[in-house]
Amino acid sequence: MAVITVERKPLTFLERTYLPQIAGGLKTTFKHLIAPKKTLEYPEERPTIPDGYRGVPTLVMDPNGREKCVSCQLCEFVCPPKAIRITPGEIPADEPDRAHVEKGPKAFDIDMLRCIYCGLCQEVCPEEAIFLQNQFSMSGYTRAEMVNHKDRLYELGGTLPDAHFKWDKKKAAEEHGNTH
Amino acid sequence: MFDFYFEIPLVLRLFIQGLAVIMVIFPIAGACSMAERKVAAWIQDRPGPNRAIVPWVAWIPFLGKFLQRLGVFHVMADGGKMLFKEDSLPGHVNKFYFILAPIVAMIPALTTVVAVPFGAYFDAAGKVIPLGLAPLDVGMLAVFAVSSLGVYSMILAGWASNSKYPFLGSVRASAQLISYELSMTLAVLPVFLWVNAPGTPGTMGFGAVVEFQSQPGFLGGMWFGFLMPVSAFIFLVALFAETNRQPFDTVESEADLVGSFHTEYGAFKWGLFFVAEYSHMIVGSGVFMLLFGGGWNPLPWVSLATAVGWLGHILPFAHAPLFVGLLSISIFMGKVLAMIFFFMWVRWTLPRFRYDQVMKIGWQKMLPLSIANLLFYAIAIALIQK
Ligand code: SF4
Ligand code: SF4
Numbered sequence: 001m002a003v004i005t006v007e008r009k010p011l012t013f014l015e016r017t018y019l020p021q022i023a024g025g026l027k028t029t030f031k032h033l034i035a036p037k038k039t040l041e042y043p044e045e046r047p048t049i050p051d052g053y054r055g056v057p058t059l060v061m062d063p064n065g066r067e068k069c070v071s072c073q074l075c076e077f078v079c080p081p082k083a084i085r086i087t088p089g090e091i092p093a094d095e096p097d098r099a100h101v102e103k104g105p106k107a108f109d110i111d112m113l114r115c116i117y118c119g120l121c122q123e124v125c126p127e128e129a130i131f132l133q134n135q136f137s138m139s140g141y142t143r144a145e146m147v148n149h150k151d152r153l154y155e156l157g158g159t160l161p162d163a164h165f166k167w168d169k170k171k172a173a174e175e176h177g178n179t180h
Numbered sequence: 181m182f183d184f185y186f187e188i189p190l191v192l193r194l195f196i197q198g199l200a201v202i203m204v205i206f207p208i209a210g211a212c213s214m215a216e217r218k219v220a221a222w223i224q225d226r227p228g229p230n231r232a233i234v235p236w237v238a239w240i241p242f243l244g245k246f247l248q249r250l251g252v253f254h255v256m257a258d259g260g261k262m263l264f265k266e267d268s269l270p271g272h273v274n275k276f277y278f279i280l281a282p283i284v285a286m287i288p289a290l291t292t293v294v295a296v297p298f299g300a301y302f303d304a305a306g307k308v309i310p311l312g313l314a315p316l317d318v319g320m321l322a323v324f325a326v327s328s329l330g331v332y333s334m335i336l337a338g339w340a341s342n343s344k345y346p347f348l349g350s351v352r353a354s355a356q357l358i359s360y361e362l363s364m365t366l367a368v369l370p371v372f373l374w375v376n377a378p379g380t381p382g383t384m385g386f387g388a389v390v391e392f393q394s395q396p397g398f399l400g401g402m403w404f405g406f407l408m409p410v411s412a413f414i415f416l417v418a419l420f421a422e423t424n425r426q427p428f429d430t431v432e433s434e435a436d437l438v439g440s441f442h443t444e445y446g447a448f449k450w451g452l453f454f455v456a457e458y459s460h461m462i463v464g465s466g467v468f469m470l471l472f473g474g475g476w477n478p479l480p481w482v483s484l485a486t487a488v489g490w491l492g493h494i495l496p497f498a499h500a501p502l503f504v505g506l507l508s509i510s511i512f513m514g515k516v517l518a519m520i521f522f523f524m525w526v527r528w529t530l531p532r533f534r535y536d537q538v539m540k541i542g543w544q545k546m547l548p549l550s551i552a553n554l555l556f557y558a559i560a561i562a563l564i565q566k
Contacts, residue, residue: 022530026529028529032224033222033525034222035225037226039225
């Protein structure tokens, strides 16, 4: 590779006094002084969250208001820092509209002090029941407060639109006498 | 109207006046620390502190909100915090001198105010009487003499702290102050050479300098800043160095000296150092404005007397000494505050010089320049005034 020697020009007298540079700098800072502010006043103003943001993991309901999670525990196994603890449970017999759902979690805890927001739980979930949504700030005074229990997870997650309605299809298939 | 005031004993009167001036300087110094934060924020495109508010001010419809956004109440919050914080006294310090240092810092800072006139009024004969605590004839010398004592507080603080960084910082402070004091003094000499024309009673007072800048005519009404730009520039640069402001902030440079002489200080004692620094800035800006910026004259070529004459056409009470006094004080304070804004503006524009650069600029650039400047004006003034 050819080496090009660049001649370094000696500083002119004015440049050595620093004064034109200082004046230029003062001009720049003055422009910023009167320019509109670029910051958000946080608790009142919130940033817009970009698509695909990985916030606090939450559990979601389907549009029928049923839990989607079937406590398969895949997320518990995949979670790298072991933040998720699930106690699987049966569907109670007195809830006819959930009769076709196979199982549900009795307890579902995510320890937010452990969670690294990797999003693997969302990726692995076969039921599309766990999502990392937009909430980005979690705070609490005690360690216990930083563990999100099942009801809190559903409260954070809300309901998301569903493309499959798996349990409705299963029910319809059963009614046609076709269990699978 | 104010006769009763002149009947009280002189000592008591001076005491009241002194107290009044301190009561003005202290809040201004506090407000300056707030302004510093605000200016910093604005220059960095942030809104700056704007949350604290006193409940009953919040009830005022627009003004309350405006004051809150301006961060006015943060001054009180900061002050309260400073007062009620634990005032720790490290175990390894020399307690007596450690406590003495901030007090010593305050004394020269508030003493110099005495010699600085901050306004003027006309007596019955139309003569300009400067308003100040002590209209000394040696005003400039008094300010120079007392303000250099300020470095003792830094040396004391650095030495009493019994730790490396404060010590290094105080050594730097003393070296820097000495280096720049020379060129500062040499820079103001042409002004006094010019003012003390042969045949006039000699004076080093500020009143005479301002009066000199309020004469009629093109040259008479010209401020010394235009007449002697190099002097003004050297004085300004030296002022930045003397008050330890950016870009000559090597004394305090957090990056290499943690916090320098006030590293070991906290709470109110730390606050005193800052009030002292801002008082130095206020007095320094005042002196600059008196010498080079026309003092209490509103505009170049428009002296206070002319301005009052104009106002006299509109306002019937314009010639009352009280009005003229207040007018001149507000003009002067406005100029001083503008200077302080300039200090802050420069602070958030320029990075800090390295310590060796500071020394080099001081001894190899500023000093020869000020000597050349003095020689030039000495010869020029000798030729003009013969
Ligand atoms: S959230 Fe998904 S992966 Fe986790 S247990 Fe429930 S269904 Fe299985
Ligand atoms: S985001 Fe990652 S770390 Fe957090 S719960 Fe899901 S799998 Fe675990």
